[in-house]
Amino acid sequence: MKAAPARRPPRPTARLALTLAAAAAVGVVGTLTHERHRTPPGPARPGPSAAAPVHATPGSPGIGDPLMPLDGNGGYTVRHYTLDFDWRAPRTAFDAGVTISATATQALSRFDLDFAGNTLRTVTVDGVPAKAVREGDELVVTPAKPIPHGAAFTVRVAYLADPTQHRHRDDAIQDYGWMPTADGTVLSPQPDGAKMIFPVDDHPSLRAPITFHVTTPPGLSAVANGRLVERRRRPDGRVRWTYDSEQPIAAQLVQLAIGRFTFVDSTGPRGLPVRDVVPTGDLVGDTEAYRALTSEHLAWLERRLGPYPFHRYGVLVGDTDLSVALETQSLSVVPSADLLGDRVDAERNLVHELTHHWTGDSVAIRRWSDLWLSEGHARFYERLYSDEHGGRSIEDAMRSAYAQHEQWRRDDGAPAEPAEDTLFRQMRYDGSALVLYALREKVGEQAFERIERAWVTTYQGRVAGTRDFIALASKVAGRDLTPFLTPWLYGAHTPPMPGHPDWQVDPVVN
Ligand code: TRP
Ligand code: ZN
DSSP states (O other): OOOOOOOOOOOHHHHHHHHHHHHHHTTOOHHHHHHHHHSOSSTTSOOTTSSOOOOOEEOOSSOOBTTBTTSSOSSEEEEEEEEEEEOOSTTOOEEEEEEEEEEESSOEEEEEEEOOSSEEEEEEETTEEOEEEEETTEEEEEOSSOBOTTOEEEEEEEEEEOTTOEEOOTTSSSOEEEEEOSSSEEEEOTTTOGGGTSSBOOSTTOEEOEEEEEEEOTTOEEEESSEEEEEEEOTTSOEEEEEEOSSOEEGGGOOEEEESEEEEEEEOGGGOEEEEEEESSHHHHHTHHHHTTHHHHHHHHHHHHOSOSSSOBOEEEEOSSOOSOBOOTTSEEEEGGGGSSOHHHHHHHHHHHHHHTTBTTTBEESSGGGHHHHHHHHHHHHHHHHHHTTSOOHHHHHHHHHHHHHHHHHHHOOTTOOOGGGTTSGGGTHHHHHHHHHHHHHHOHHHHHHHHHHHHHHTTTSEEOHHHHHHHHHHHHTSOOHHHHHHHHHOSSOOOOTTOTTOOOOOOOO
């Protein structure tokens, strides 16, 4: 998958024309505008809070992530999303509406949302129809009047949703987006597929709470991230389900599933509400034994990483050609096949997705190149758990990862330097778990455990990147780990493994 080329920035003349048009629209005369451009910055210059003329300019079309440059948007922050989905049937278009509450972080002449496919109907800003143009995966919205810096505003987008849409990446074993099931759908939006579901700021570092309203035909259920707030039967027999994400959520971690479901409630450590969602029928009993292990998994991870960071958890069993699980926030989606085979394999998958709730969901990545922090931790604890519960020893798994590391480094990029088309390759999984293993060998188990605990505590509910990890590890360990971690994460070659002078790398093939 290749990113669409970035829109060219407006040429200077175009920018001036826009600025003047925006200024005119708010009743500012052109000469004043020019004056301000010529005034050198200094204490005499009126600050932005003074009743200065508004220079409304376009919000940037992306936040500049080198791997997905147009994902996310500039010029505003989203405070809240409300989704209204009038679900009909599998693979059938339905009416959808999204209400976005946002705050302008600059004076905006126009702004973008990330939105792909579907059939756009109308866009309003503060109740007034707005001009909306689609350019690739960007929805460019020009409100009737510019939006002042700092202003709260509301965008409503009405569209006909197409629940058959999904995309393919060569580096991922599974397509992503809407995943139709026999009775409805589940979602697998990672990495950049949420824009096929609703207009959104589609970047892992950007989060807002979401309220979901989903209307289903009688006999079907809807589930989404967070808490079921209300379930109301309408006079026509259709049922309106309301979910509240409770905590802010990144687009790639949104879950919304519709089907014939059985809800299985239980309680985790410290009274944590756990609700699994299972397609009604044999799968309820057939997946019971492994699903029941969640409480143990939670207790095991809490001993290492501290309290589970969300208000609830659950496993959504995917009865579709889903081939891989996803850490959708507070409700991981897990393919039914993962829960029907060998226990050791099932637990690896379950612990992997649960670990993501600390690393990836709660501690969000700043850039896609920080993905190693999310997947490396999930794989590391998955292997550590498995080592302690009848699976392969972590040392054996890491020795074999070490042997392949030079090859992965060449094929997939260094752990913290993926290419757009090598993002979800082995280097971000065992190749990145290996970096954490090397760090543990270097600083010792106790210091490593303190680093890990500090990482998820310090950045809980926040965004963090590779530099933050190196700085925090150094601070906790009481020594500068930059010279140790930099070659592991960015270097051309894999360094020697501390404590294992006998570990060998396989020769790099061609
Ligand atoms: N993040 C998922 C995991 O490791 C993997 C995954 C699910 C994925 N869907 C994807 C990766 C789509 C790439 C594309 O648990
Ligand atoms: Zn993962």
